[in-house]
Amino acid sequence: MTAAPETPRAATMRARARWAVGSHGSARVAGAERRDRRSLRTLLWAVPPLAVLTAIFLVPLAETVWQSVSTTSGAFAGFGTWSQALSSAALGRAVGTTLWIALLTTCGCVLVGTFLAVGLSFVPFSGSRVAVRLLEAVVSFPSFIIPLAFGILYGRAGVLNSALAGLPGSPHVDFVNDLPGVVFAEIAYFTPFVVRPLLAVFGQIPRELLDVSGSLGAGPLMTLRRVILPDARPALAASAGLVFLLAMNEFGIIMFTGAKNVVTLPMLVYTKSIVTFDLPSAAVVACAQLALSLAVYGLYRALVRRLSGGSRAAA
Amino acid sequence: MLLHSPSTRTAVKAALIAVLALLLGVPLLAVVLAAFAGSWNGVWPSDPTFAHLADALSADNLASISVSLQTAFIASIVAVAVGAWAALAARSAGGRAAKAIDAAFHLPAAVPSVVVGLGLLAAFSRPPLTLNGTATIVVIAQTTLVLAFSYSTVAGAAEVLDPALEQVAGSLGAGSLRVLLTVRLPLLLPSIGAALGLAFALCMGELGATIMVYPASWRTLPVSIFALADRGSLFLAAADTLVLIASTVAVLALIARLRGRTTVR
Numbered sequence: 001m002t003a004a005p006e007t008p009r010a011a012t013m014r015a016r017a018r019w020a021v022g023s024h025g026s027a028r029v030a031g032a033e034r035r036d037r038r039s040l041r042t043l044l045w046a047v048p049p050l051a052v053l054t055a056i057f058l059v060p061l062a063e064t065v066w067q068s069v070s071t072t073s074g075a076f077a078g079f080g081t082w083s084q085a086l087s088s089a090a091l092g093r094a095v096g097t098t099l100w101i102a103l104l105t106t107c108g109c110v111l112v113g114t115f116l117a118v119g120l121s122f123v124p125f126s127g128s129r130v131a132v133r134l135l136e137a138v139v140s141f142p143s144f145i146i147p148l149a150f151g152i153l154y155g156r157a158g159v160l161n162s163a164l165a166g167l168p169g170s171p172h173v174d175f176v177n178d179l180p181g182v183v184f185a186e187i188a189y190f191t192p193f194v195v196r197p198l199l200a201v202f203g204q205i206p207r208e209l210l211d212v213s214g215s216l217g218a219g220p221l222m223t224l225r226r227v228i229l230p231d232a233r234p235a236l237a238a239s240a241g242l243v244f245l246l247a248m249n250e251f252g253i254i255m256f257t258g259a260k261n262v263v264t265l266p267m268l269v270y271t272k273s274i275v276t277f278d279l280p281s282a283a284v285v286a287c288a289q290l291a292l293s294l295a296v297y298g299l300y301r302a303l304v305r306r307l308s309g310g311s312r313a314a315a
Numbered sequence: 316m317l318l319h320s321p322s323t324r325t326a327v328k329a330a331l332i333a334v335l336a337l338l339l340g341v342p343l344l345a346v347v348l349a350a351f352a353g354s355w356n357g358v359w360p361s362d363p364t365f366a367h368l369a370d371a372l373s374a375d376n377l378a379s380i381s382v383s384l385q386t387a388f389i390a391s392i393v394a395v396a397v398g399a400w401a402a403l404a405a406r407s408a409g410g411r412a413a414k415a416i417d418a419a420f421h422l423p424a425a426v427p428s429v430v431v432g433l434g435l436l437a438a439f440s441r442p443p444l445t446l447n448g449t450a451t452i453v454v455i456a457q458t459t460l461v462l463a464f465s466y467s468t469v470a471g472a473a474e475v476l477d478p479a480l481e482q483v484a485g486s487l488g489a490g491s492l493r494v495l496l497t498v499r500l501p502l503l504l505p506s507i508g509a510a511l512g513l514a515f516a517l518c519m520g521e522l523g524a525t526i527m528v529y530p531a532s533w534r535t536l537p538v539s540i541f542a543l544a545d546r547g548s549l550f551l552a553a554a555d556t557l558v559l560i561a562s563t564v565a566v567l568a569l570i571a572r573l574r575g576r577t578t579v580r
Contacts, residue, residue: 042407046416049401057423057459060434067437074441112334119331122317123324131335138339140513140563142520142537144544145556149342152349152549159345162356188338210317220318228317249427251523252537256544266429266523273433274527283437286430297425 061290068283077280085284090268095288098248098264101183105247108187110240113194118228120195121202122210132199135192146185147256150176181257186250190243197235205231234307241300249293265289349553367554376539376555380562383536386450387518387566390457391465395510397458398465403499406473417470424463431459432527450533456524461514468513472506473499508574512567519563 071077085091116135120128154160155176164171175181205228213223229236251266263271265285273282318324349355350371353362370376398420405416423431435456439446446452476499484494500507522537529538536559543552 042404042409043412046401046404046408046412049397049404050416050419052397053401053419053423053462056455057426057431057434057462060431060438061426063437064430064434112338116331116334118317119327123327123331125328125332127332134339134343138343140516140520140567141560142522142556144520144522144537144540145346145560146342148540148544148549148552148556149345151544152345152355152553153341155549159355159358163358188342191338214317214319220323223317245425249425251427251429252520255522255526255541258545266427269427269429269433270523270527273436279437282433286433289427290430293425293427293430297422301421 064283064286064290068280068287070280081280081284085281085288090263091285091288094263094265094268094285095292097179097262098266098289098292101179101186101262101264102244102247104183105186105190106240106244108183109191109194109243110236112187113191113198113239114229114232114236116191117195117198117202117232118224121199121205122228135195138189139192139196143189143250143252144256146189147176147181147253150181150185150257154181177257177259179259179262182254182259182262185253185257186247189253190246193243193246194236194239197239198232201232201235202228237307238300238304241296241303245293245296245300248296249289265292346553346556349550350557351554352550355550367550368557370551371554371558376536376558379534379536379539380558382450382533383519383559384562384566386454386457386533386535387515390454390518391461391511391514393454394458394461394514395465395469395507398462398467398510399469399503399507401466402470402473403495403503405470406476420466420470421463423459424467428456428460428521428523429527432456432524435459435524435528447528448530450530452528453525453530453533453535456528457518457521460521460524461517464517465510465514468510469503469506472503476502505574508570512570515566515570516563519559 068081069077069079120132152158154173156174158176160173164173175184209227210223213227214220218226248264249266250264251270254262254264254267255270265288268285269282269289272278272285318327348360350367351363351365352360353364353366355361401416401420405413405420408416435452436447438444439452439455446455480502481494481498484498485491489497520537521535522541525535526538526541529535536555540552540555540559543549543555
């Protein structure tokens with residue numbers, strides 16, 4: 001799973017901690033030689049966990065890249081698989097589908113998540129506490145619970161369709177095993193990732209500010225636009241980035257909806273390696289996915305760093 | 316107060332409740348109801364039954380639950396141990412080294428689970444380390460996936476730790492090991508507990524990497540649930556999902572008890 005977007009408060013605390021460390025460091029009591037020896041020793045402490053990370057994560061990734069250009073016996077086979085995969089329409093279509101689903105999911109989560117966070121913070125109702133607890137709990141549930149529920153409720157033989165069958169003209173819904181089903185399920189599952197950081201931000205807005213804004217003649221929409229949302233922008237941008245990345249990498253939800261014609265990159269990796277045993281092609285798709293995911297992740301980190309830097313400067 | 320007019324407030328509240336219900340309430344309720352439904356042909360399920368639940372607790376499924384619990388236990392403990400170690404090492408190293416460690420340990424979070432699974436198949440399918448077809452490869456897969464999360468939880472807490480405490484301990488003559496064991500680790504215990512809890516929950520529900528690497532002899536509960544859902548046994552799948560969540564919550568409650576009265580992150 002991924003790190004939660006950093007709140008402005010955490011950033012300020014971090015800055016404070018750095019300042020404290022720095023002020024002690026600048027005392028420069030220790031000799032340079034002693035410091036060198038110490039820093040070498042502290043670096044040695046980082047070796048065991050880095051070795052584990054290399055063995056179980058970095059080496060397997062490198063092996064995947066190697067698999068895309070080698071034969072089954074392990075010899076270099078050239079870039080035949082690459083040119084074949086890149087010239088086929090399947091890979092391009094999968095990239096397009098992956099990005100499209102991630103974009104739709106992100107937009108949906110930002111819209112629904114902002115509405116929920118604003119509502120739960122500023123228009124609370126009896127039971128809104130329970131709702132917040134539920135939103136927090138859902139994040140630790142398995143993601144496939146949502147598509148499973150969608151299948152039960154809205155599937156071809158689901159509750160809604162059997163209820164509709166009694167009506168005149170027997171209307172019929174059938175979106176679960178297709179792109180809309182995937183997008184709706186992902187929105188339902190990832191929205192808490194937007195709501196949680198927003199609730200933290202909104203909790204820090206003094207309620208008097210809203211009253212002042214109202215007494216100065218601003219309507220609720222204007223207060224929302226000019227007072228509430230500007231504070232939420234960094235958290236919103238960071239969680240949107242996170243949701244995009246998670247949606248791009250999502251596998252369980254798509255697998256469970258059984259949408260045969262929604263072929264994203266993770267689905268393509270799975271079918272190529274487990275269903276058709278074409279490991280070199282699977283490796284090529286995995287490399288493409290890896291490049292895309294790392295690029296999006298790099299952008300996300302840069303965004304979070306810039307936004308938290310900005311709030312630090314403002315503090 | 317944001318909304319002063321009672322009628323708008325009521326309308327917004329109604330919309331809020333409707334969205335929450337559609338998004339989470341109805342789906343979660345549907346899974347619970349389906350787990351106990353003999354049949355479901357109208358708006359409400361009929362013929363309530365415990366048969367699905369009994370099936371979910373049959374010998375075959377208990378094996379899956381046990382596999383899931385064992386895998387998640389080992390994977391989350393290893394991930395939190397390695398992640399916490401790395402977080403402490405990064406904090407002591409400081410500067411560029413800390414940034415490099417930080418970047419490296421956040422990386423697994425950016426990589427899709429399926430790619431992690433494929434990588435493990437590529438790396439461990441031939442000598443010197445042939446783990447393909449063993450339980451170990453499933454444990455490694457889940458460890459990798461929760462490593463970044465474990466690291467960032469502990470690292471976040473380590474960063475806001477007051478450095479003065481360690482310096483005081485050091486100036487009073489405590490060696491680094493003693494400072495680690497009596498000052499730093501106890502202070503980080505809440506975050507380590509939190510990391511352990513969520514790592515465990517994530518491992519219990521993991522599907523992407525597990526489905527790539529699992530051998531037939533080591534089938535986790537999510538894989539069994541997928542098999543059920545895939546062949547249309549949705550009620551059975553719902554009952555199994557309930558059992559999965561119940562066993563996860565039970566273990567989380569146990570972890571929370573062990574953590575005692577330490578504050579939740």
